[in-house]
Amino acid sequence: MDYKFLPLYFVIGGTVVTLVTYFGSQGKGLLAAFIAFFPAVSVISLCAIYTRSGAEPTLSYAKGMLFLLPAWTIYIAAVIYLLPRWGLFPPLILGILLYTAASYLTSKLV
Numbered sequence: 001m002d003y004k005f006l007p008l009y010f011v012i013g014g015t016v017v018t019l020v021t022y023f024g025s026q027g028k029g030l031l032a033a034f035i036a037f038f039p040a041v042s043v044i045s046l047c048a049i050y051t052r053s054g055a056e057p058t059l060s061y062a063k064g065m066l067f068l069l070p071a072w073t074i075y076i077a078a079v080i081y082l083l084p085r086w087g088l089f090p091p092l093i094l095g096i097l098l099y100t101a102a103s104y105l106t107s108k109l110v
Helices: 003-025 029-037 040-053 055-067 069-086 089-109
Strands: none
Touching: 003 029, 003 040, 040 055, 055 069, 069 089
C-alpha cells in the first residue's frame, strides 16, 4: 500500500460522510443518497488497486462489489422496514448481522 495516499483517502471519506450527514439532516434524503452512492470512492479505489496491482485484482474487487449487492440490499431493506418500529440502533445491528450472514453465504456460493 502506498501510504502517501492515505491522507487523500481520509479527506475524501470524511467529505462524503460530512455531505451525506448535512443533506440528510436537512431532509434531502435523495441528494444525500446520491452523494453516498456517487462512485467517486469506488473510482478512487479501483484506480488505486489497478495502479498497485493491475487488472486482475481490480476486476476481483469490482466483481466482489457486484456479488455483495444482494447482501447490501437485505441490510438496507431491514433498516427501512424496522427503523420506524424499533428506532435506529436495533435495525442497524440486525441489518449488519443480516449483511454479514448474506455476505458469508454469497462467498460460499461464488
